[in-house]
Amino acid sequence: MKKTAGILKNGPLADMIGFRLRIAQSAAERAFMAAVQGTAPTGHFTILTLVRENPGSRQSAIARAAHLDRSSLVPVLDQLENLGLVERRKHKTDRRAHALYLTDAGQAALKKLERAVMKLEKQVREALGGNRTESLLRDLEDFSALF
Amino acid sequence: MKKTAGILKNGPLADMIGFRLRIAQSAAERAFMAAVQGTAPTGHFTILTLVRENPGSRQSAIARAAHLDRSSLVPVLDQLENLGLVERRKHKTDRRAHALYLTDAGQAALKKLERAVMKLEKQVREALGGNRTESLLRDLEDFSALF
DNA sequence: TATTGTTATACTCTATAACTATA
DNA sequence: TATAGTTATAGAGTATAACAATA
Numbered sequence: 203m204k205k206t207a208g209i210l211k212n213g214p215l216a217d218m219i220g221f222r223l224r225i226a227q228s229a230a231e232r233a234f235m236a237a238v239q240g241t242a243p244t245g246h247f248t249i250l251t252l253v254r255e256n257p258g259s260r261q262s263a264i265a266r267a268a269h270l271d272r273s274s275l276v277p278v279l280d281q282l283e284n285l286g287l288v289e290r291r292k293h294k295t296d297r298r299a300h301a302l303y304l305t306d307a308g309q310a311a312l313k314k315l316e317r318a319v320m321k322l323e324k325q326v327r328e329a330l331g332g333n334r335t336e337s338l339l340r341d342l343e344d345f346s347a348l349f
Numbered sequence: 350m351k352k353t354a355g356i357l358k359n360g361p362l363a364d365m366i367g368f369r370l371r372i373a374q375s376a377a378e379r380a381f382m383a384a385v386q387g388t389a390p391t392g393h394f395t396i397l398t399l400v401r402e403n404p405g406s407r408q409s410a411i412a413r414a415a416h417l418d419r420s421s422l423v424p425v426l427d428q429l430e431n432l433g434l435v436e437r438r439k440h441k442t443d444r445r446a447h448a449l450y451l452t453d454a455g456q457a458a459l460k461k462l463e464r465a466v467m468k469l470e471k472q473v474r475e476a477l478g479g480n481r482t483e484s485l486l487r488d489l490e491d492f493s494a495l496f
Numbered sequence: 497t498a499t500t501g502t503t504a505t506a507c508t509c510t511a512t513a514a515c516t517a518t519a
Numbered sequence: 520t521a522t523a524g525t526t527a528t529a530g531a532g533t534a535t536a537a538c539a540a541t542a
Contacts, residue, residue, distance in 0.1 A: 213402035222489040255360035298500040342369040
């Protein structure tokens with residue numbers, strides 16, 4: 203029997219979704235940062251993707267899709283705009299709102315990030331297997347929908 | 350066909366583990382806080398449990414088990430000690446180290462938190478099904494182990 | 497009245513680097 | 520030399536409340 207010197211017991215923690223989620227999420231975060239070599243945080247990737255998929259959206263809609271308060275999106279968009287990746291244009295019909303678009307540089311930057319992320323996802327699929335990866339995604343989705 | 354007014358497309362995000370993990374984890378965090386009525390953050394629950402399961406452990410061991418830097422554990426233990434839930438005692442053989450223990454109040458507080466959390470876990474099991482819950486736990490564990 | 501984006505502010509969580517006292 | 524705990528510090532990420540402009 204192998205000696206597990208200094209490894210502590212998780213106790214009931216091992217079977218708790220919240221604990222497992224926290225560990226998994228921080229692992230995913232680190233893996234993302236390594237994969238993109240620190241060029242962007244996960245939050246930028248998320249917002250860039252949502253804007254590309256829904257060009258012309260207003261900020262509040264993007265915030266909702268990212269599960270962020272609209273005020274939390276402001277500094278993120280400020281950064282992305284300063285980097286020249288996103289544009290806040292005038293909304294056509296609502297003068298309160300902004301319409302969000304990726305710039306050409308934003309499209310290019312997102313493509314580059316996506317290549318790195320896809321590679322990472324592929325590694326996970328190979329290690330975990332396609333079926334388990336799919337069921338993990340479904341389970342996470344259904345879990346989130348409970349609240 | 351139902352109208353999905355204002356719901357944005359996730360695009361490739363829907364199939365990305367990192368994104369799904371982030372949403373799920375923040376949902377779990379909110380659910381925990383609601384279940385315990387804000388009496389303790391998830392971090393306290395984690396540390397209390399680890400200390401109870403491994404009484405007499407030194408701080409660095411607990412930090413490792415919680416996937417935290419040892420310096421990040423210090424303020425958490427300070428809080429738990431101020432609340433009278435945890436004790437830093439002298440280590441028997443190593444005068445640099447502390448040996449951590451739950452106080453009686455700590456045992457009681459943890460039991461109360463556990464009741465709330467178990468109720469929450471049960472709800473998840475009922476909604477998701479026992480099998481999917483088990484496989485979700487296993488998948489998260491194996492996912493984390495990849496990095 | 498309600499919504500949009502913004503500001504001001506604050507809080508939580510976490511890490512890094514440097515320090516001390518031991519080992 | 521290396522480890523244990525601490526300190527000082529800083530950064531990321533997020534939320535709440537209040538505000539002006541507009542719907």
